[in-house]
Amino acid sequence: MKIKLSILVHVAILFLLAGAIALACIYQYTYNNMLDRAVVQADGVAKAVANSVLAVIDSDEELELLYTNEEIRNRVYQAFRFICRKADIRYLYMYTVGADNYRHYIVCAANSDEDDARMQKEYGFGSVRKLPLFRAEENVLNGTAEEDYELIDNDYGYVCMHTVALRDENGKVIALIGADYNMGDIKHIAESNLFNSGVLVIMTYSIAFLVAMFLIWWSVLRPIRNLSQRMRIFVMDRKEIEVTKKRKIHYENEITEIENSFSKMTADIRQYVHDNEILTRKEAYTNAQLDVARNIQKGIVPDRYSFSGDNYELHAFSKAAREVEGDFYDVVSLESGEECFVIGDISGKGISAALFMAMVKTTIRENLMSGRGLKETLNRVNRELWLSNPEKMFATVFAVTLNTDSGVLAYANAGHESPLILGRDPFYLETESGMALGLFENSDITEERLVLRDGDGVLLYTDGITEATNAKKELFERERLRETVLHQYREDIHSYLPQVLADAVSSQVAEFAGDAEQSDDITCLTLIYKDSEADRRILPPEHGAFAEVKETIISALGDSDHTKDVILACEEMFTNIVNYSGCDQIVFGGKRSGDAYLVTFDDNGSAFDPVKAVPEKKKFEELAFGGMGITIARANSRDMAYSRIDGRNVLLMEFDAEVKAQ
Amino acid sequence: MNITKSANGNEVTLKVEGWLDTQAAPELLAELERLDDHVDSLIMDFSGLEYMSSTGLRALVVAYEKVKGALVIKNASMRIRSILKTTGLDKKIRIE
Numbered sequence: 001m002k003i004k005l006s007i008l009v010h011v012a013i014l015f016l017l018a019g020a021i022a023l024a025c026i027y028q029y030t031y032n033n034m035l036d037r038a039v040v041q042a043d044g045v046a047k048a049v050a051n052s053v054l055a056v057i058d059s060d061e062e063l064e065l066l067y068t069n070e071e072i073r074n075r076v077y078q079a080f081r082f083i084c085r086k087a088d089i090r091y092l093y094m095y096t097v098g099a100d101n102y103r104h105y106i107v108c109a110a111n112s113d114e115d116d117a118r119m120q121k122e123y124g125f126g127s128v129r130k131l132p133l134f135r136a137e138e139n140v141l142n143g144t145a146e147e148d149y150e151l152i153d154n155d156y157g158y159v160c161m162h163t164v165a166l167r168d169e170n171g172k173v174i175a176l177i178g179a180d181y182n183m184g185d186i187k188h189i190a191e192s193n194l195f196n197s198g199v200l201v202i203m204t205y206s207i208a209f210l211v212a213m214f215l216i217w218w219s220v221l222r223p224i225r226n227l228s229q230r231m232r233i234f235v236m237d238r239k240e241i242e243v244t245k246k247r248k249i250h251y252e253n254e255i256t257e258i259e260n261s262f263s264k265m266t267a268d269i270r271q272y273v274h275d276n277e278i279l280t281r282k283e284a285y286t287n288a289q290l291d292v293a294r295n296i297q298k299g300i301v302p303d304r305y306s307f308s309g310d311n312y313e314l315h316a317f318s319k320a321a322r323e324v325e326g327d328f329y330d331v332v333s334l335e336s337g338e339e340c341f342v343i344g345d346i347s348g349k350g351i352s353a354a355l356f357m358a359m360v361k362t363t364i365r366e367n368l369m370s371g372r373g374l375k376e377t378l379n380r381v382n383r384e385l386w387l388s389n390p391e392k393m394f395a396t397v398f399a400v401t402l403n404t405d406s407g408v409l410a411y412a413n414a415g416h417e418s419p420l421i422l423g424r425d426p427f428y429l430e431t432e433s434g435m436a437l438g439l440f441e442n443s444d445i446t447e448e449r450l451v452l453r454d455g456d457g458v459l460l461y462t463d464g465i466t467e468a469t470n471a472k473k474e475l476f477e478r479e480r481l482r483e484t485v486l487h488q489y490r491e492d493i494h495s496y497l498p499q500v501l502a503d504a505v506s507s508q509v510a511e512f513a514g515d516a517e518q519s520d521d522i523t524c525l526t527l528i529y530k531d532s533e534a535d536r537r538i539l540p541p542e543h544g545a546f547a548e549v550k551e552t553i554i555s556a557l558g559d560s561d562h563t564k565d566v567i568l569a570c571e572e573m574f575t576n577i578v579n580y581s582g583c584d585q586i587v588f589g590g591k592r593s594g595d596a597y598l599v600t601f602d603d604n605g606s607a608f609d610p611v612k613a614v615p616e617k618k619k620f621e622e623l624a625f626g627g628m629g630i631t632i633a634r635a636n637s638r639d640m641a642y643s644r645i646d647g648r649n650v651l652l653m654e655f656d657a658e659v660k661a662q
Numbered sequence: 663m664n665i666t667k668s669a670n671g672n673e674v675t676l677k678v679e680g681w682l683d684t685q686a687a688p689e690l691l692a693e694l695e696r697l698d699d700h701v702d703s704l705i706m707d708f709s710g711l712e713y714m715s716s717t718g719l720r721a722l723v724v725a726y727e728k729v730k731g732a733l734v735i736k737n738a739s740m741r742i743r744s745i746l747k748t749t750g751l752d753k754k755i756r757i758e
Contacts, residue, residue, distance in 0.1 A: 543684045543685050544685060546683075546684065546685070547685075561739075561741055564712065564713045564741065565741065567713070568713065568714075568715055568745070571683055571684060571715045572715060572716050575684050575715070575716070575717065620723065620726075620751075620753075620754050621723070621727060623719070623720065623723045623749070623751070624720050624723040624724050624727065625720070626716065626720060628716040628719055628720070628749040629715075629716040631748060631749055632715075632716055632745060632748060632749065635745075635748045
């Protein structure tokens with residue numbers, strides 16, 4: 001704790017110091033100088049007198065006369081008195097100092113009658129004084145000085161004594177003459193002068209001090225105290241109260257500048273605090289709303305979702321860049337028994353995107369639940385959004401439907417990123433993309449299909465992954481995603497573990513981005529198809545090997561005309577593979593699934609899609625060389641689907657398991 | 663597959679029974695190869711034919727060319743007929 005010392009105390013101390021110095025100066029220059037000058041003057045007079053006497057009485061004989069002749073002695077006394085009066089000498093006397101060092105007085109005179117009477121009584125002719133000699137007397141006696149003086153203050157007053165010696169021819173001191181100049185008066189005058197000057201100085205200083213104090217108090221302390229009180233009150237409850245009457249300000253000075261600045265500052269701070277409070281209230285409200293929105297959204301799009309269904313495994317995650325996001329994914333079980341998986345990304349971010357997302361997701365789900373296919377669903381949703389889309393927002397959506405029995409994956413793309421097909425060598429699916437939903441009346445969305453083998457899958461994602469940016473402004477890119485996925489392939493199960501894969505993608509993206517802020521929502525859905533029921537055989541590419549296919553089908557469906565239709569379609573495709581693909585093995589799979597019988601041919605020959613292939617119109621004669629097989633296979637099968645995965649042709653053929661009652 | 667050949671002058675009847683699939687078709691093609699050039703009418707009796715693949719159909723086209731159109735298919739089951747129809751062969755080949 002520091003000592004609180006008012007400015008006034010400081011000033012008082014300053015004044016005291018200055019006053020003391022002034023007094024000291026006065027003392028030095030008025031009193032001491034005056035005394036010094038008086039001594040010089042007194043000594044001058046005393047010296048003159050003493051020497052004058054010396055000039056008159058300048059021989060042993062004359063001195064002798066003084067001893068012997070009373071009359072002469074009396075005349076000398078008269079002369080001494082005269083001199084005393086004229087020269088304002090207090091005492092004038094002649095004496096000798098004997099061997100005993102006593103003073104032996106010869107003639108003594110004083111100025112005033114009173115003094116003189118005392119002198120005559122105490123220092124008359126022949127009187128001896130046994131007092132010790134003064135320094136000046138000793139000096140003159142022992143020859144140190146021809147003459148000397150000394151200030152003496154004793155019973156006989158305060159005087160300046162000047163001593164000269166009367167010497168004989170040999171220079172021997174025969175008598176001393178002393179002249180005492182009265183210093184008492186001078187000292188008294190000097191003291192009274194000193195006192196008067198001192199009083200004057202003290203008064204002047206006191207008045208100046210008071211005036212200064214008043215001025216300081218009036219123009220500095222008072223406003224500062226006022227200001228400091230105002231500050232305290234302001235700090236306490238941020239209100240500015242005029243604690244004293246507003247001073248009339250006749251002129252501006254440093255203090256008024258501070259006051260003005262303070263007033264302006266408090267006004268500014270009040271305004272700022274006021275604005276801030278409003279802002280804070282608004283922000284708190286908005287944050288609370290956002291929290292609720294986030295919770296609601298977590299219900300719509302969970303952070304993570306894992307599911308193991310019949311013949312498939314799924315893992316999805318979604319990471320919002322802000323409180324709420326525009327990405328979504330959905331899993332819809334259709335009445336047909338198929339599973340539909342949807343991923344979407346709304347233009348923009350934040351609340352607007354989240355709201356739009358909820359609408360898009362719900363509308364898609366509604367349409368799917370009411371039995372509409374992917375293409376119809378997305379086209380209808382597009383139109384619904386387009387009809388009421390004041391903000392011109394849009395959604396890119398990729399939707400797939402997995403037939404969990406056959407592995408047929410139907411897909412439709414509304415301007416979304418192409419998914420990765422997850423085989424041993426993952427690749428980006430090339431799709432016919434329609435328009436993003438909500439922008440145009442017609443989105444021209446088409447639906448295509450492919451076949452997944454056991455262990456194959458699909459990874460749906462939003463561009464938050466491929467466009468994740470690191471500190472160097474580099475993008476994650478599709479290739480990095482593909483490589484991340486590739487590294488997760490498990491040779492032991494010939495597949496991927498969806499959750500492990502999703503986690504790898506998530507952590508790779510996070511690692512890549514590093515400290516860079518996540519700029520976009522990240523969503524990823526991994527789906528793996530499992531087909532453990534199929535009766536699978538690896539066959540050599542020979543016509544004879546079809547016998548095994550035929551037997552398998554007969555044993556599954558029984559021997560009937562319908563079975564022959566099935567065998568015929570399969571034989572046509574098998575023959576095609578043997579004749580044209582150049583493969584070195586064919587994997588055949590057959591299984592019953594509900595009311596269907598599913599056959600897959602999976603060969604490592606050159607790519608050929610019998611589903612999309614358009615049979616050439618051939619002349620009758622040319623038919624001898626083939627060209628009817630695909631037509632027959634199509635006619636005899638209920639459905640056919642094809643994929644090219646990992647350098648293999650995968651063909652799925654679907655048949656009725658039983659003959660339909662006509 | 664079993665093929666029974668019978669001739670009546672220049673008219674030859676081939677009775678094909680069983681499964682005419684990719685593996686069996688070469689047998690039928692060989693039989694057709696063996697046909698005399700004088701044959702001006704070929705009847706294929708499919709009454710016992712249970713199954714026919716596109717290779718068999720191709721053999722029919724070969725047979726059709728061989729007898730310059732004088733090919734008649736008899737007793738084909740509904741299924742065989744439907745295959746012929748699907749592939750458009752019924753437009754050229756007479757089916758009775």
